Amino acid sequence: MCTNRSFSVGSEVGKLRRVMLHHPGKELERLTIDNKDELLFDDILWVEEAQKEHDAFADLLRDNGVEVVYFSNCLAHVLREKEIRSPLLDEVLALEAHDPLLASGLKSVLMEMDPASLAEVLIAGLTKKEAVSLLGSCRSLVLRSSGEYDFFIRPLPNLYFQRDPYMFVNQGVLVSVMHYPARRREPLYAKHIFQHHPYFENVQILFGEEPRDTYPYTIEGGDFHVFSPTCVAVGMSERTASGTVQLVGRRLARDAGIRTVLAVDIPKHRACMHLDTVFTMVDRDAFTIYPGVQKQMRIWELNYDESGDLLSVEESSDLVDCLRKNLCIDRVRLIETGGGDPIAAARDQWNDGTNTLSIAPGVVVTYRRNVVSNGVLRENGIKVFEIKGAELGRGRGGPRCMSMPLWRESL
Numbered sequence: 001m002c003t004n005r006s007f008s009v010g011s012e013v014g015k016l017r018r019v020m021l022h023h024p025g026k027e028l029e030r031l032t033i034d035n036k037d038e039l040l041f042d043d044i045l046w047v048e049e050a051q052k053e054h055d056a057f058a059d060l061l062r063d064n065g066v067e068v069v070y071f072s073n074c075l076a077h078v079l080r081e082k083e084i085r086s087p088l089l090d091e092v093l094a095l096e097a098h099d100p101l102l103a104s105g106l107k108s109v110l111m112e113m114d115p116a117s118l119a120e121v122l123i124a125g126l127t128k129k130e131a132v133s134l135l136g137s138c139r140s141l142v143l144r145s146s147g148e149y150d151f152f153i154r155p156l157p158n159l160y161f162q163r164d165p166y167m168f169v170n171q172g173v174l175v176s177v178m179h180y181p182a183r184r185r186e187p188l189y190a191k192h193i194f195q196h197h198p199y200f201e202n203v204q205i206l207f208g209e210e211p212r213d214t215y216p217y218t219i220e221g222g223d224f225h226v227f228s229p230t231c232v233a234v235g236m237s238e239r240t241a242s243g244t245v246q247l248v249g250r251r252l253a254r255d256a257g258i259r260t261v262l263a264v265d266i267p268k269h270r271a272c273m274h275l276d277t278v279f280t281m282v283d284r285d286a287f288t289i290y291p292g293v294q295k296q297m298r299i300w301e302l303n304y305d306e307s308g309d310l311l312s313v314e315e316s317s318d319l320v321d322c323l324r325k326n327l328c329i330d331r332v333r334l335i336e337t338g339g340g341d342p343i344a345a346a347r348d349q350w351n352d353g354t355n356t357l358s359i360a361p362g363v364v365v366t367y368r369r370n371v372v373s374n375g376v377l378r379e380n381g382i383k384v385f386e387i388k389g390a391e392l393g394r395g396r397g398g399p400r401c402m403s404m405p406l407w408r409e410s411l
């Protein structure tokens with residue numbers, strides 16, 4: 001674990017110093033052809049290979065001076081305390097709608113588990129068969145009527161997409177409200193970590209603790225981009241509701257120094273589920289963008305004062321002008337995925353060619369398979385580090401989706 005507790009994310013491209021990842025594990029072994037759609041996957045992964053790809057991603061980041069913190073270690077750490085473990089288990093079990101006999105039976109065996117094993121169960125889930133081996137039988141109707149391989153705790157195979165369940169901005173964090181049930185437990189764990197792990201004691205929770213910060217006020221990290229210490233963009237997408245933007249905007253202004261929120265409306269379907277699947281920042285003045293949606297994007301500029309009052313809402317007619325003005329730069333370079341070929345662009349976008357992770361200004365990590373788009377980035381002077389993502393990419397997320405910056409150097 002780290003000794004230095006700096007958390008600060010004031011841009012998308014400042015030199016990355018610390019990042020949260022989740023090393024994918026047994027939860028991926030739960031995917032089948034019958035459950036993959038509900039679990040938001042497009043295919044069944046070769047798990048060992050996905051883990052190797054993920055290790056290579058983490059190694060690349062470390063080789064470039066980034067400290068990697070693992071989510072499951074943080075979760076196990078907070079689970080050591082019974083006073084934290086108990087309410088967390090209540091919340092987890094409540095989401096599974098068990099009858100009281102089963103819920104209390106499961107809770108008592110889970111309360112006795114060692115923290116690392118419990119963290120694994122909470123991430124990989126628990127089948128009836130596994131549960132029975134722990135607690136034997138009881139007079140629960142749920143237990144008696146369910147199949148051997150039904151989940152009593154559902155798996156979280158999307159957890160390696162650490163971008164989505166929470167978002168760091170400046171010295172604070174927003175805890176997400178996820179659109180799909182398959183991911184609703186991820187932010188719950190994140191919230192307990194930020195509330196109770198001593199490592200995060202200086203981080204202010206900006207969203208996620210008040211009664212209204214729940215479904216259907218959805219917001220996911222793939223839609224959240226920190227352009228500067230005073231300006232963020234929020235995608236209004238399949239996953240993030242437009243109604244959440246002002247709820248969050250007010251808090252960001254009042255508690256985190258944000259003055260401008262750019263609300264970016266994008267088409268609402270799976271191929272571009274989050275803003276970061278069509279648009280990411282790659283340098284101080286450069287963005288990669290999927291040309292297939294650029295014309296459909298609409299963008300509003302919301303200005304706030306420091307007490308969180310909304311001063312104005314204006315629709316902006318031009319993306320480039322809007323970025324230039326709000327990032328206070330002379331020019332903006334839009335680098336198109338696919339290099340002008342709509343077929344190459346659509347293929348690369350589906351494989352997260354637009355989902356780059358910047359590790360310094362003008363230096364990004366991408367999937368190797370996006371040959372055309374990686375070439376275009378290089379032609380535009382961007383340094384590209386490639387990772388293999390043949391397995392990881394089947395979950396529909398790239399290097400940005402798989403990482404949550406905790407600390408970037410200021411620009």
Ligand SMILES: NC(=[NH2+])NCCC[C@H](N)C(=O)O
Nearest residue numbers: 040161222274395396397401
């Ligand atoms: N930031 C992102 N684009 N995340 C991609 C998440 C992919 C994941 N399978 C989901 O459907 O939720």
